[in-house]
Amino acid sequence: MNWEQLLSLKRSGDIHKRLRNEQDETRLGFEVDYDRVIFSAAFRSLQDKTQVVPLSKTDFVHTRLTHSLEVSVVGRSLGRLVGKEILKKHPHLQNVHGYQFNDFGAIVAAAALAHDIGNPPFGHSGEKAIGAYFENGEGKGFKAHLTDKEYQDLCDFEGNANGFKILTEDRQGMLGGLRLSYATLGAFMKYPKESLPKKPTSHIADKKYGVFQDQKSDFEDVAQELGLHKRHQDHLSYGRHPLTYLVEAADDICYTVIDFEDGINLGLIPEEYALEYLINLVRDRINTSKYHDLSNTTDRVAYLRALAISTLIDEAVQIFMENEELILKGEFDVSLMDKSKYSAQIDDIIKLSVSNIYQSEEVINKEISGYKVLSGLIAQYADSAFNYYNGKLTNYDKLILQTLPSAVTFENESLYKNLLAICSFVASLSDSKAMEMYHRLQGTSL
Numbered sequence: 001m002n003w004e005q006l007l008s009l010k011r012s013g014d015i016h017k018r019l020r021n022e023q024d025e026t027r028l029g030f031e032v033d034y035d036r037v038i039f040s041a042a043f044r045s046l047q048d049k050t051q052v053v054p055l056s057k058t059d060f061v062h063t064r065l066t067h068s069l070e071v072s073v074v075g076r077s078l079g080r081l082v083g084k085e086i087l088k089k090h091p092h093l094q095n096v097h098g099y100q101f102n103d104f105g106a107i108v109a110a111a112a113l114a115h116d117i118g119n120p121p122f123g124h125s126g127e128k129a130i131g132a133y134f135e136n137g138e139g140k141g142f143k144a145h146l147t148d149k150e151y152q153d154l155c156d157f158e159g160n161a162n163g164f165k166i167l168t169e170d171r172q173g174m175l176g177g178l179r180l181s182y183a184t185l186g187a188f189m190k191y192p193k194e195s196l197p198k199k200p201t202s203h204i205a206d207k208k209y210g211v212f213q214d215q216k217s218d219f220e221d222v223a224q225e226l227g228l229h230k231r232h233q234d235h236l237s238y239g240r241h242p243l244t245y246l247v248e249a250a251d252d253i254c255y256t257v258i259d260f261e262d263g264i265n266l267g268l269i270p271e272e273y274a275l276e277y278l279i280n281l282v283r284d285r286i287n288t289s290k291y292h293d294l295s296n297t298t299d300r301v302a303y304l305r306a307l308a309i310s311t312l313i314d315e316a317v318q319i320f321m322e323n324e325e326l327i328l329k330g331e332f333d334v335s336l337m338d339k340s341k342y343s344a345q346i347d348d349i350i351k352l353s354v355s356n357i358y359q360s361e362e363v364i365n366k367e368i369s370g371y372k373v374l375s376g377l378i379a380q381y382a383d384s385a386f387n388y389y390n391g392k393l394t395n396y397d398k399l400i401l402q403t404l405p406s407a408v409t410f411e412n413e414s415l416y417k418n419l420l421a422i423c424s425f426v427a428s429l430s431d432s433k434a435m436e437m438y439h440r441l442q443g444t445s446l
Contacts, residue, residue: 001226001227001228001229001239001241001242001328001329001330002227002328003086003090003093003099004093004097005225005226005227006183006186006226006227006241006242006243007020007093007097007099007103007107007183008181008182008183008186008225008226009023009029009030009181009182009183010181010182010225011029011176011179011180011181011182012168012175012176012177012179012218012221013175013176013179019097019098020097020098020099020103021097021098023098028102028103028106029181030103030106030107030110030181030183030184031106031110032181033106033107033110033178033180033181033184034072034106034109034110034113036178036179036180037110037113037114037117037178037180038113040117040166040178042117042118042166042428043065043068043113043114043117044065045428045429045430045433046063046064046065046068046116046117047063047064047065047430048063048121048430048431048432048433049063049064049065049116049119049120049121049122049430049431050063050064050121050122050123050126050370050431051063051064051066051067051123051259051262062258062259062262064116064119067116067254067255067258068112068113068114068115068116068117069113070254070258071112071113071115071247071250071251071254072109072110072112072113072250073109074112074250074253074254074309074313075105075108075109075111075112075113075246075247075250076105076106076108076109076112077105077313078105078108078246078249078250078313078316078317078320079104079105079106079107079108079109079243079246080101080102080104080105081313081314081317082104082243082246082317082320082321083099083100083101083102083103083104083105084101085317085321086101086104086324087099087100087101089321089324104243107181107183107184107187107243108187108243108246108247108250110180110184110187111184111185111187111188111243111244111247112247112250112251114163114167114180114184114188115163115188115190115247115251116159116163117163117166117167118159118160118161118162118163118164118165118166118427119159119162119163119427120157120159120162120374120426120427120429121370121373121374121427121429121430121431121433121434122366122367122370122371122373122374122431122434123367123370125367125370125371126370126374126427127157127158127159128371129370129371129373129374129375129378130154130157130374130375130378130423130426130427131154131155131156131157132371132375133375133378133379133382134151134154134155134157135155137375137379138379138382138383139154139378139379139382142154142382142386142415142419145389145415145416146415146416147213147416148196149194149195149196149213150213150416152195152196152198153195153212153213153416153420154419154420154423156195156198156208156209157423157427158191158195158208158209158210159427160189160190160191160208160209160210161195161209161210161211161212161215162212162423162424162427163188164185164188164189164210164211164212164215164218164219165212165214165215165424166178166424166428167180167185167188168180168185168215168218168222169215169218171407182222182225182226183226183241183243185222186222186223186226186228186241186243186244187241187243187244187246187247188244188247189210189211189219189222189223189238189240189241189244190205190208190210190240190244190247190248191205191206191207191208191209191210192205192210192211192219192223192228192237192238192239192240192241193205193206193209193210193211193231193235193236193237193238194209194211194213194216194235194236194237195209195212195213196235197235200232200237201333202333203333204240204248204333204334204335204338205231205237205238205239205240205333206237211236212420213416214416214417214420216236219236220236223238226241228240228241228330229329229330231330239329239330240327240330242320242324242327242328245320245327245332245335245336246316246320246336248335248336249312249316249320249335249336249337252335252336252337253309253312253313253316253337254309256312256337256346256349256350256353257278257305257308257309257312257349258305259353259357260274260277260278260349260352260353260357261301261302261305262357263352263353263356263357264297264301265297265298265301266357268356268357268360269352269353269356269357271297271300271301273352274301274352275300275301275304277345277348277349277352278301278304278305278308278349279304280345280348281304281307281308281311281312281342281345281346281349282304282307282308282311284311285307285310285311286304286307290303291303291304311342312337312340312342315340315341315342316336316337316340319336319339319340320336323339370431370434372438373434373435373438374426374434376438376441376442377426377429377434377437377438377441378422378423378426380400380441381400381401381404381422381425381426382419382422383397384396384397384400384401385410385415385418385419385421385422386415386418386419388401388410388412388418389410389412389414389415389418391412400441403437403440403441404425405425408421408422408425409421
């Protein structure tokens with residue numbers, strides 16, 4: 001892989017090549033990507049989607065939207081810092097092509113802003129609820145009508161693949177979806193492979209999948225334009241765009257540190273434990289006199305959180321540059337944070353977050369509710385979608401399908417596309433909207 005291709009400004013439907021040195025410096029193409037994501041309806045729905053605590057009404061607990069904004073800020077810093085080093089190492093990118101270090105920051109910030117745009121309501125339990133209907137529930141009956149890969153898409157419904165669908169799928173009057181630059185789409189592709197085979201290697205890019213069968217041609221188009229390394233000949237699998245590692249690092253840094261901060265502010269993690277864990281991460285940077293002048297837990301935690309994020313940003317940049325050649329060859333097979341010298345401290349924080357936050361009674365109880373809601377919605381709509389496919393719609397089915405927005409369209413010849421459309425629609429709902437629709441369809445809210 002080479003940076004000239006990887007920084008492509010091409011958008012879906014382009015006829016002419018977009019050159020960096022012909023860009024309007026007041027509104028760069030990569031910055032347009034950020035704007036298009038932030039003004040999209042899919043992004044706005046993240047304001048009422050779970051990050052850590054489902055359906056939380058506490059002001060200081062993060063939603064998917066605030067999390068995404070914070071990840072994009074960290075991603076922008078990572079991109080700019082790496083961009084400076086890349087331009088020093090490859091000066092022709094600036095001298096010949098006109099790329100600036102801010103371009104790297106803009107690409108990573110836009111991709112990071114969109115990184116959760118395809119995630120269902122109720123956190124990761126939402127993905128599991130959708131998949132469980134097809135793998136273990138009544139949806140098993142659809143297997144005979146689908147290819148193995150189509151069925152696997154549904155059984156392992158993946159927010160990353162759904163995000164790519166949202167960003168690229170043609171809609172009436174919107175060919176190419178949001179029409180983001182291919183560089184940003186490439187950086188967004190955390191797992192550039194299809195759903196089967198599952199985890200064929202231990203490479204980080206094989207951990208999950210990132211493209212539904214319905215978007216394979218769009219995916220191939222982006223991958224080939226960027227010159228991504230093709231990893232397998234017998235199935236769709238490519239090497240990661242190098243800047244994906246920075247998007248991933250930004251997410252890892254934020255959920256490690258900021259979810260931990262949420263747990264402290266919620267009282268799920270005692271302050272004395274929390275501060276000790278964070279201090280171990282930033283011991284070399286802390287200004288003890290400034291720290292002791294802070295009078296309350298929130299301010300002390302905020303100070304340590306800022307130091308921790310800054311520390312991990314600097315280290316991620318160093319790890320990236322030390323491994324740039326391996327990354328360009330597609331041979332760097334772990335996340336940047338997996339190489340961190342602070343990995344022991346990070347593991348300690350994550351373990352405490354798992355036991356005290358993610359497995360807390362409040363979170364588990366609300367995830368159970370969310371699981372029930374999404375399973376119920378999928379079951380209701382999938383039955384009607386199947387009857388539509390068979391041409392056996394009942395009057396009740398017609399009423400159910402009328403509750404779908406006009407953007408959700410069905411095809412007579414493809415059950416897979418109809419079921420995927422249902423899953424994507426349910427995934428697009430906010431936590432509150434999903435609850436409302438569930439009760440309405442159950443007849444408990446009239």
